[in-house]
Amino acid sequence: MQRKALALTLFLLGPIACENATGDDSPKPIKCFSYHSDEAGCRANAATELTLPIDGEGQQWVIVAPARVVSTGRHQTYAELAEAPLDIEVAKPLELAMQNKMARKHSAAKDADRPSKITRIKIVSVSHGVSGLGMGKAQAHIRLDFYICINGDVPESNVVKTVARNGPNMSTLWHQPRGEELRHGFQQAADQAISAIADFALRSVD
Secondary structure (H helix, E strand, O other): OHHHHHHHHHHHHHHHHOEEOOOOOOOOOOOEEEEEOOOOOOOOOOOOOEEEEEEEOOEEEEEEEOOEEEOOOOOOOHHHHOOOOOEEEOHHHHHHHHHHHHHHHHHHOOOOOOOOEEEEEEEEEEEEEEEOOOOOEEEEEEEEEEEEEEOOOOEOOOOOEEEEEEOOOEEOOOOOOOHHHHHHHHHHHHHHHHHHHHHHHHHHOO
16 A cells, blocks of 8 residues: 555656756656556566666666556547557666666776675656647657665665656658657657666766
């Protein structure tokens, strides 16, 4: 019961209580919470989340995130239909982003003398929507809420961090974005958000 109450609280208060981890791209209104973790802090639910370790020099990272986030169901209005094509990968792209950024960072400066520690990045929730529907342009929008936990499952801040990104512009002058076009827009927005989380995580342990 307490877990359900916590999930409901985050669902209702998330857009207000979150801090913007990257300081840019002011978030657009979110229409749909697509995923929410039911485990506290950086703990993983083995049924719904992957746990992916990444070894570095004097540092181990652990990604805790859903493999995919998919939105399904029957929708009556276009505003609801626009949310249906969400089908994005989360865990593996975040793992790859961390590996690539760590490789570039370590090629410039070795961290062998840094004390060993384990830092966990936990995706807490995923939300999505479409902004600017109507005449002109529309954008798919993704927001990822996350925790950073160092040497344990307790977040270094009790305020969930958030990063939000938009996909490319889609013309709505003669059509309404849907299907593969919209799915592609959601994945591009998610990839940008994931890259921003990796940058923030690496800065947070410097």
